[in-house]
Amino acid sequence: MVTRIFKTVGACLGSVLALTLMLGLTTGMAQAKEIKGERYVPTIWVDPDGCEHWVMDDGWEGYMTPHVTRDGIPVCRRGNTCGVMAADQLFTTDQSYITPAGQARLQEFFRSATATAFVIVGHTDSRASDAYNMGLSQRRATSVAKVARSVGANVVDVRGYGERAPIAPNTTAAGMAKNRRVEILCIR
Amino acid sequence: MKLVKGIALVAAAAALAGCIDAPKKDKTVDNWIDNKDLSQLRAGIWVDPTGCDQWIIDDGAEGYLSARLDKYGKPVCSGVAPPNTAIGPYKSGSSIPDPV
Numbered sequence: 001m002v003t004r005i006f007k008t009v010g011a012c013l014g015s016v017l018a019l020t021l022m023l024g025l026t027t028g029m030a031q032a033k034e035i036k037g038e039r040y041v042p043t044i045w046v047d048p049d050g051c052e053h054w055v056m057d058d059g060w061e062g063y064m065t066p067h068v069t070r071d072g073i074p075v076c077r078r079g080n081t082c083g084v085m086a087a088d089q090l091f092t093t094d095q096s097y098i099t100p101a102g103q104a105r106l107q108e109f110f111r112s113a114t115a116t117a118f119v120i121v122g123h124t125d126s127r128a129s130d131a132y133n134m135g136l137s138q139r140r141a142t143s144v145a146k147v148a149r150s151v152g153a154n155v156v157d158v159r160g161y162g163e164r165a166p167i168a169p170n171t172t173a174a175g176m177a178k179n180r181r182v183e184i185l186c187i188r
Numbered sequence: 189m190k191l192v193k194g195i196a197l198v199a200a201a202a203a204l205a206g207c208i209d210a211p212k213k214d215k216t217v218d219n220w221i222d223n224k225d226l227s228q229l230r231a232g233i234w235v236d237p238t239g240c241d242q243w244i245i246d247d248g249a250e251g252y253l254s255a256r257l258d259k260y261g262k263p264v265c266s267g268v269a270p271p272n273t274a275i276g277p278y279k280s281g282s283s284i285p286d287p288v
Binding site: 045047048049051053055057060061062063064065066068071072073074076079080081116117119121154156157159161165185187 | 229231241243245247249250251252253254255256257258259260261262264265266267268
């Protein structure tokens with residue numbers, strides 16, 4: 001009698017176990033959607049500007065594409081920034097005309113810089129509205145570009161990012177001062 | 189054409205001898221005669237029809253092309269050469285002569 005009960009329970013447990021396994025397997029299969037593909041693992045090539053690219057060699061063919069973040073920003077070990085001008089040394093608050101001392105500094109910079117082309121990029125801190133800062137950074141970058149061109153520099157792009165690309169937190173006065181800047185990219 | 193046939197023959201022989209992994213599993217190295225890691229590629233600039241710079245590398249059998257972007261992700265259009273022109277040492281990374 002006891003052995004019979006034992007046997008029944010045992011058989012029942014056995015079938016439950018089997019069923020669980022089967023269910024587990026089917027759900028497992030449902031989850032792992034089969035993807036037919038070949039393994040392509042790239043390596044990194046660093047371009048002369050210092051930015052990374054994914055590169056693969058498939059025997060005969062070669063493939064390459066820039067390594068960017070999901071925001072579309074290139075991953076660079078160093079960039080081609082060759083000058084960061086503190087805005088406080090070039091402009092007075094809210095203004096985009098360059099002080100005489102600032103003009104002299106910029107002229108000196110562009111006369112001695114060796115690059116085939118320059119990109120001028122303006123930035124502000126986060127005071128005032130985003131739209132205002134976009135305009136102010138563009139006006140300031142344009143002023144710098146004017147000085148650069150006056151000494152024969154080849155300026156190929158002038159942009160303003162307003163407060164959207166800070167390099168320091170805007171929570172302190174020192175941070176805000178760092179963010180007020182005009183960057184010069186040297187294209188060699 | 190003769191050269192291409194010759195290369196194909198050599199490749200087939202090398203594959204038979206087990207010298208190369210075919211289909212190639214490790215895509216990060218160039219196992220060919222000019223054996224090297226791909227990080228050593230030498231690039232030039234190709235100016236695309238828009239006037240923007242692209243990195244161009246002619247590495248013997250393989251050719252690579254990738255956008256030149258500034259740190260904000262915008263294309264670099266330096267005007268270093270007219271559109272549809274390639275300049276720089278893009279053919280110098282490999283010792284293999286390139287007939288094309």
